[in-house]
Structure formats: structure tokens, C-alpha cells
Amino acid sequence: MKLNETATLFSGGTDSTLTAALMAEKFDKIHLITYDRFAFSSVMNPMVNVKKLRDKYGEDKFDFHVIKVEKLTRFVFYERYLHNIRKHGFFLLTICGLCKLAMHVRTVIFCLENGIPNVCDGANQGMHLFPAQMASVIKEYGDMYTRYGITYSNPVFKYEGPQDLDFTDRLRLERVLSRDKEPATATAARTANTTGRKLYELGLMPSENVKGTELDRRMQPRCFQFILFNVFVHWFYLADHTYEEYQDATVRFYQDKIRAMVKHLDDYAAAGADSRLARMIER
Amino acid sequence: MAFILCGIGLILPWKLRCIYIEILGWITQFVYLSYIVILKFILQELQKAKAEQANYETQ
Numbered sequence: 470m471k472l473n474e475t476a477t478l479f480s481g482g483t484d485s486t487l488t489a490a491l492m493a494e495k496f497d498k499i500h501l502i503t504y505d506r507f508a509f510s511s512v513m514n515p516m517v518n519v520k521k522l523r524d525k526y527g528e529d530k531f532d533f534h535v536i537k538v539e540k541l542t543r544f545v546f547y548e549r550y551l552h553n554i555r556k557h558g559f560f561l562l563t564i565c566g567l568c569k570l571a572m573h574v575r576t577v578i579f580c581l582e583n584g585i586p587n588v589c590d591g592a593n594q595g596m597h598l599f600p601a602q603m604a605s606v607i608k609e610y611g612d613m614y615t616r617y618g619i620t621y622s623n624p625v626f627k628y629e630g631p632q633d634l635d636f637t638d639r640l641r642l643e644r645v646l647s648r649d650k651e652p653a654t655a656t657a658a659r660t661a662n663t664t665g666r667k668l669y670e671l672g673l674m675p676s677e678n679v680k681g682t683e684l685d686r687r688m689q690p691r692c693f694q695f696i697l698f699n700v701f702v703h704w705f706y707l708a709d710h711t712y713e714e715y716q717d718a719t720v721r722f723y724q725d726k727i728r729a730m731v732k733h734l735d736d737y738a739a740a741g742a743d744s745r746l747a748r749m750i751e752r
Numbered sequence: 753m754a755f756i757l758c759g760i761g762l763i764l765p766w767k768l769r770c771i772y773i774e775i776l777g778w779i780t781q782f783v784y785l786s787y788i789v790i791l792k793f794i795l796q797e798l799q800k801a802k803a804e805q806a807n808y809e810t811q
Contacts, residue, residue, distance in 0.1 A: 507766075507767060507770055508770035508773070508774060543766045546766065547766065554762070559758050559762060561762060562758055562761055562762060564773075693773055693774050693776070693777025693778075694770070694773050696773055696776045696777045696780055697757070697758070697761045697772075697773045697776060700754055700757050700758060700776075701754070701758050701761075704753075704754035704757075705754040705755060705758050708754070
């Protein structure tokens, strides 16, 4: 077991970059994992921040992996599909959550193959609509990892989300006028405890609030899949339900999905190359 | 409208669903960029008019 190593789910955004920076102070080696599948593009964009992290903490500190998860993601989305439609309805369109579930399953496999007992990611309380960043769902993920002897943590969870993250904030006049720069009115970011501010203090970002800017887009893979997720959550579900109802239904759905994935992971841990999951692992 | 958009997404197989969402994404981008371009144009014209007015008043 490589106790001094950790795997970090790494999109190249501010949250996962700060997570990697914080882990650099605790571990000798950090495996930055960026996932790739159909409908993702520019998956090498995170190299921008990988280079910054290496320049600051050392070339040997970070290993960067791009791992394909096309087959696994498709399986996660469509396994027991009719059963899940009957039981959970349109929650099958929580695309960002299901995509993240596939990534976590693949991360378990990565850790088992490489003897790495630690995993972390940039889950943040400010992104509370995303299933994989809800405290209750994170707990389920923690239990899943623990089952395989892996510690799962979220070092930046308690940081505050940026004040102007909502899509409609981008339509505000001051944001339009300063599209590629930090908004002049983002004074809240200067006093709030955000990941952007911390990265700026560490010298890893040029300003305190880069979320939503051109720089932010160039640091991460491009994915439009969140569009349908947002249509479902904002336009469809939250139009008639409270956030608490959304949260409860989300947790129920992901408990069900994670239980199903655990069965396959147990099979993988026992049978290895003969398991169903093994056939979905792409090298 | 949301029900229709979600319903279509729900019944599509994997790659078609991804392509469908990509199209929705590009439509959203088009609407957003059109808004930005039009708003910036209006602001530029207002600034020009204000500068001309200021010139006229000083003469």
C-alpha cells in the first residue's frame, strides 16, 4: 500500500486545483486523474494547472493521468434502465451526478490496481445542486470507498462558493463588460473564504475569482452535458418541489445506484479480469 | 417545454442523447452570445452618442 500517495479527481478547475495543492503539503505523490469520454472535448486543458502545480511543488510530485470511461459511463447511465425510470423517473437525467458516479467507480479500480489508499476531489458545498457535491451523497461515496480500504475526502468542501456563480449572473451588465476579467463588483470574493481566493494567495491564479471567465474555460475539459441536467433541476423539478424534496429524492436515487455499483465492484475485487466491470475498463 | 426537453433526453440512447444535449448547448451559447453582442453594441452606441453630445455642448 502506498500510504504516502493519493489520487485526486482533477478537472483542472479552481476547486480540484486547490485540492491538489493542499494534498501536495500532505502526500509525496499525487495522482491527478482527468476522465475522458464521448461528449468531452479539450481533455488536455487541465495541463495548464498541472504545470503550475509542478512549478510550485516539484516536477515529481504530480502524475497526470487521462483515463477513458466511455464504456463504464454508458453502463452506469443505462443499467437497470426501465427499473430506474419506474422508481426514480427523470432523476436519470441528473447527468452530472451519474457521470461523477462512473468516475468514482473507475477511481476505486485505479486505486485497487495501484495500491493507493487515498482519494480526494474538489467537491464544494456551494455546488449543492450537483448530486456528487451534496453532503448526504458524499457520505455514500465515503462508505463505498471505505469498503475497499480507501479513504475518501473533500478538502475544499467547507470553502464558500463564489457569490456570482448563477448562470443569470453572467447576463449582468458589469459581467458583460468585463467578460474575460474578474468582475469589478466581485468585492465579496475578496473577503469570502473561496477556493479562488486561496489559489490567488498561493500564487496559482492571477485573480481571486476566475470562475466563469475565459481562463476558467481554458483550464478544464469542455462538456455541455450539464445543460440537460440544469433543465431538469431548475426548469422541471424545482418549479414544483422544494430543494429539500430534490435533495431527498437525489439521495434515494444515488443510494440505489451506488449499491448497484458496489455489487459490481465486489465482483471485480473477487474475480478480477473475469468480472463484468473488467470488460468496461479502457486502457 | 421542460417536460418535452427532458422526455426526449430520457428516451434517447447514449450517443444520441449526448449529441442532443450538445445541440441544446450550442443553442444556449448562440442565445447567450447574441445577447452579449447586442448589448455591447447598444452600449457602444450610447457611449458614442454621449461623447458627441459632450463635444457639441463644449463648442
